[in-house]
Amino acid sequence: MSFEEKRAWIYAVVALLVPAGYFVVVLGRLRESSAAEVAYVWPLLIATGVAMVLNMVATIAAGAASPKDVGPRDERDVSFERQGERVGFYVISLVVLVPLGLAMAGVEQFWIANGIYLAFVLSALASAVVRIVGYRRGF
Template identity: 60%
Template sequence: MSSEEQRAWIYAVVGLVVPAVYLTTVLSKVPGTDVATIPYVRPMLIATAVAIGASIVLSILVAIVAGMAAPKDVGKTDERDRAINRRGEYAGFYVMSIASIVPLGLAMAEVQHFWIANALYLAFVLAALTSAVVRIVAYRRG
């Protein structure tokens, strides 16, 4: 497994686990509550920081372990890696472009900020997951 594929797996796992914890925590408060009173900003910022930090730390740790296992392959990327990365980024861009229509529509409908912010957060999560999954599939199937 190349270092780029390992990185895609890290992003997929972190991109799934951290938002799942955030959404479970925050959305569990919605039933029977006025959403204007739910504190979502700080948990969303923490979830974002944790996702970014965990991705960076795990990528570094995997790179160190992989470097110790195969020192001659450290940091090697080829044209295939670049093409797969590009394909994943394109897929993530398209998902983000389409998914961002929902928060835009919510803002135009003057829905509460809670729903707009969470819809936008979900759009980012879906884009990141799509990008990682497309990369993983490309590495596995070619």
């Protein structure tokens, strides 16, 4: 497995696990109070920071574990990344329409903010999956 494919796997795992933990915590708070009263800002900021740090640390660890795999990216790496980013852009462009509609409908900020976060998460997952499929099967 190339280093760039490892990076795609790391990105996918982090983009799946961290938001899952965030949504378990925050949506669990909805049982106790209404959406307007749920404290979601700090958990959202923490989840974002944790995801960035985990991604960096795991990428560095993967590079340290197999330094011979780390090297210049080739044309295939660039192509897979470009295709993944393109699909991620389409996903976020479509999914963000939901929180936009919620904002226009005057729904609580809780739902709008979490809808936007979910759009980013789905975009990241789609991007990573496209890159992984590219490495596994080609385009």
